[in-house]
Amino acid sequence: MHSSDSCQAGRVKQVAALALDGVMTFDLACAVQAFRHGPDKTGVPTGFEMRTCGVRPGPVWTPNGFELRVEHGLEALETADIVVVPGIGLPTLPTAPEVLEALRAAAARGTTMVSLCVGAFVLAQAGLLDGRPATTHWAYCDEFAAMYPEVKLDPSALYIDDGSVLTSAGLSAAFDLCLHVVRRELSAGAAAELARWNVTSPHREGGQAQYIPDAFGHNDFPxxxxxxxxxxxxxxxxxxxxxxxxxxxxxxxxxxxxxxxxxxxxxxxxxxxxxxxxxxxxxxxxxxxxxxxxxxxxxxxxxxxxxxxxxxxxxxxxxxxxxxxxx
Structure with missing residues (x-):
């Protein structure tokens, strides 16, 4: 059964958001707004139940001036229908082997894998983007392409839905992708209500280009x-x-x-x-x-x-x- 069919049948989708050390809290907040708060004043989840997890329960360091504490470890990935990987502050650093193994195992079970912003580096390290189209924040595209040449990187897309693996560009594009997942798994109406609650545009096409600055500033002419x-x-x-x-x-x-x-x-x-x-x-x-x-x-x-x-x-x-x- 397609995931959206199961949602329509009334089953709540289990979402695991993976907060690694260095997690970008904006990315994580996009997932929280989409999958933990419903599009109403109660904040009751609508169609999703989200758990935030780390490598293990306990504190998670962030580069944003405060620390997070999560109640779940990697075992949360084992029962998730959707795994969301927010970006981390230093995305080119190696990811712990147990994290990569847990991500591969989740993907092998048919879990939908979603990366936000530079979270694509983590999925790429796990080999989950090999041969697939993917995107990430425009400022990191050169590094990404050099590190993972087997990925079909599209440096201009806001987000890419490749079926069981979805990736987004940076910052606001992360929420665009989360809205797309809500639209895909629930309905366009649910996504529109969620966008209205978050006071944002209800739909930006994934193929709409990132707004990338020009290669030469006026002081760079050779x-x-x-x-x-x-x-x-x-x-x-x-x-x-x-x-x-x-x-x-x-x-x-x-x-x-x-x-x-x-x-x-x-x-x-x-x-x-x-x-x-x-x-x-x-x-x-x-x-x-x-x-x-x-x-x-x-x-x-x-x-x-x-x-x-x-x-x-x-x-x-x-x-x-x-x-x-x-x-």
């Missing part, structure tokens, strides 16, 4: 191209095309392209498009300018071009981008 890149980044609407960059740099287009590949690692055209997209995002975030004016000031020239590049970068439209940030 070598002989620094002055031209700083000018173009500050005035994207004044740069018609690659020939404008070459003219400012007093180089031929061929020389400019060669220098860009050597010093920046990409082409002038792609870099310029990224700068225009960055400016458009900044204008959408910080101003109330109409979208057609944003397109012109960012150097795109048309709303159609702006829409195409913004969707490629963030997975949403100009209006959707502005609305999601201001919500």
């Amino acid at each position: 070598g002989a191209l620094a002055a031209t890149m700083a000018w173009a980044a500050a005035n994207p609407a004044a740069v018609r095309d690659v020939s404008s960059l070459a003219g400012h740099a007093l180089m031929s287009e061929r020389t400019l392209i060669r220098r860009f590949k050597a010093e920046v690692g990409t082409t002038p055209r792609r870099w310029l498009e990224a700068q225009r997209t960055a400016r458009a995002r900044q204008l959408l975030e910080d101003t109330d300018l109409p979208v057609d004016v944003v397109a012109i000031q960012a150097g795109f020239g048309s709303v159609t071009a702006l829409r195409a590049h913004l969707r490629a970068a963030t997975g949403t439209t100009p209006a959707g981008y502005r609305r999601s940030l201001r919500r």
Whole structure:
């Protein structure tokens, strides 16, 4: 029977949230809000019963200025329908062998495995993400990819549902995934009520991109191209095309392209498009300018071009981008 079918039949789902030393309490709180408090004023669990556990009962250190105390050890994983692994402050550190063994055993029994933020590092250490699509906080994606090349990492997704294993990006995306689990296991109505209780958006698609900052700040431009890149980044609407960059740099287009590949690692055209997209995002975030004016000031020239590049970068439209940030 599918897990949602069993919930609909009235069986309460057992959730075990694994609080390892260094647990990020925001991640853990997302699980608490989703699986321990119901969407009403009583706080009664609705469809879930959650236990927080550690390697053993007792104190759990956190990097957030206080200590937790849990009543359960790893035995809580043995009866769980869903295991939630919040992130830890130093995610690249090795996880205790008994923890990895308990996670593997739970997965082998058919338990749904959920990681929040950099909790994906723990599931990856256990081998539970091998060959699967997964995501984690954008700031840790390079380290994750280097450590676990066998995982099909998607550094842009908010969360990924791969059936029995689900992973989320950082911070607010952790709650997005928890809401998704409530929607999947109970109903869309239950998730909407829970979102309403937590005063948050009821549904963000997992494929919506994380808002990742641009690779170059204005103080990071390299070598002989620094002055031209700083000018173009500050005035994207004044740069018609690659020939404008070459003219400012007093180089031929061929020389400019060669220098860009050597010093920046990409082409002038792609870099310029990224700068225009960055400016458009900044204008959408910080101003109330109409979208057609944003397109012109960012150097795109048309709303159609702006829409195409913004969707490629963030997975949403100009209006959707502005609305999601201001919500």
